[in-house]
Amino acid sequence: MEKRKTSFTPAACEDTELSINHPYYDVARHGIVQLAGDDNSGRRVITFSCCRMPPSHQLNHSRLLEYLRYTLDQYVENDYTLVYFHYGLNSRNKPSLNWLQSAYKEFDRKYKKNLKALYVVHPTNFIKILWNIFKPLISHKFGKKITYLNYLSDLREHLKYDQLNIPEDVIRHDQNLRDKQKGRPPPLAKLPPPRPPLPTQQFGVSLQYLKDKNKGQLIPPVMKQTVSYLKSKGLRVEGLFRRSASIQTIKEIHKLYNQGKPVNFDDYGDIHIPAVILKTFLRELPQPLLTFESYDQILGITSVESSLRVTSCKQVIQGLPEHNYVVLKYLICFLHMVSQESIYNKMTGSNLACVFGLNLIWPPKGASSLRALNPLNLFTELLIDFYSKIFSSRTKILTHLEPWKILLMALLSNLMYVIGGMTLIPVGIISHSNVRGSFCVFSLDTCV
Structure with a gap:
């Protein structure tokens, strides 16, 4: 069992912008479950942070399970990834083993089928104990989806790391682990200046x-x-x-x-x-x-x-x-x-x-x-x-046109051209690098 003493600071982890009318406000306000963009395969990423779980007497674990299902139900039809930050689970906030067992059984095939990857960050002996308990219940196929990561940096290989909302407690714990491994705090490395994009660059540019x-x-x-x-x-x-x-x-x-x-x-x-x-x-x-x-x-x-x-x-x-x-x-x-x-x-x-x-x-x-x-x-x-x-139509742009262009636009907009049964409509005002000002273009009402 976990012996570490992790402080729970509600003010640091609660979602202060969450509406009190949210159906699971009592659970959601702690920020235990978060959305974190997509992974490198385009799958939606959901995170679960143990350090944000308050003591058991302050959190109804049945409600937590309901809220987790409520969240997953929005994505269960799509492939998704789950990141589990284990640090912070302790004797005061951990659910009972009976609860964990019933929770696993309650998540039926549709939840497990489209879960393509489960990353367990900072695993401990407690995780090994759980694994031995649940091993008879876990299929070999599901077991292959689980990856254990000792350090946060290991996530970079699998996810868009900058999109993750990682709790400060987890970041500090990760740094402590690295310091212990190396014996002393590493010197701050200077990051190389960002490279200018290639002339042919297509991703990550404006x-x-x-x-x-x-x-x-x-x-x-x-x-x-x-x-x-x-x-x-x-x-x-x-x-x-x-x-x-x-x-x-x-x-x-x-x-x-x-x-x-x-x-x-x-x-x-x-x-x-x-x-x-x-x-x-x-x-x-x-x-x-x-x-x-x-x-x-x-x-x-x-x-x-x-x-x-x-x-x-x-x-x-x-x-x-x-x-x-x-x-x-x-x-x-x-x-x-x-x-x-x-x-x-x-x-x-x-x-x-x-x-x-x-x-x-x-x-x-x-x-x-x-x-x-x-x-x-x-x-x-x-x-x-x-x-x-x-x-x-985008009428607000007309105020920026010269009068003769506004008149031309008005005349054209009152005309209806039908070609082969398809109607031509104005799609807006667009700028052109070779023309001063703007002009109106017409196109078939399709993806141009």
Whole structure:
């Protein structure tokens, strides 16, 4: 059993922004369970921090189990990863063995099937004892998903480390372990200056950089190629965007794109690979597509009256920089198409929102809290389901045009052109590097 004395400091770990009306406020406020972005295979990451568990007399463990199920239910249909920070479990806060046994049995096959990796950080002898107790109950297949990590740095091989919300107690404990291993505190190493991106870099660079390096194209090449491929071959694939892919394959394609080399998804024979690449591209943008400035507005969507939410979404979208608006419209148009085939692919607007919400917007610092899940997913779902209304026109930009351009826009907007049964509509005002000011472009109401 654990002998360490770990102090529990509620003020340091509670989610102060959590609504008191949350159905599991009594448990959620401690921050024991957190969302932490995606791993290197595009799977959603959930963390469990023992050091944030208060003494047993202050926490109803049955409620904790219910809350864990409540959290996992939002992602159990998708591949996901669980990170368990063991440090901080002690005689005062640990659940009983009977509770652990019943908890394992209660999580049925659907929870275990899509759990693709379980990382146990800072394992101790107590973990070995538990393993011997539960070994008869744990299948060999499930056992292969468990990885023991002695140090936090070991996580970097598997996850996007900077997205993790690691408790300060765990960080200090990790440093103490390293100091003991080396006998003395290591000197502070100077980090090398960041390298400038390659001219052909596609991941981890801004939309403006991609535009400048791709002859003024507004839609990034990675998005254009993955969306085009998925439109032609993946619209009716069941569970599209829910499955993960080989880490090595993702790294290989990542490298090819960054080196400016061609990528042929047919060579890989897995429709989920371009789906993961698209999500990875969005998540690695220096600033989210919906921008940091919109984060608080988006979180407020749940407080808006239901009948006004689409209008509220449109107002947020209208406030985006022009380049972000065009790229977002391209993406949401495609996701709307995917949702239209949900009878085959099972990916409704709601299901797509659960996958893409955190890839479109995240806070300036750290990962999104579980508190933010509902509004972020709701906002994304509204974008997908009400695509035509939200992305109809962008009238606010007209005030910046010269009078003759406004007149031309007004005349054109009153005309209806029908070609082969398809209607041409204005898609907005976009800037052009060779023209001073802006001009209006018309396009078929599809993903351009």
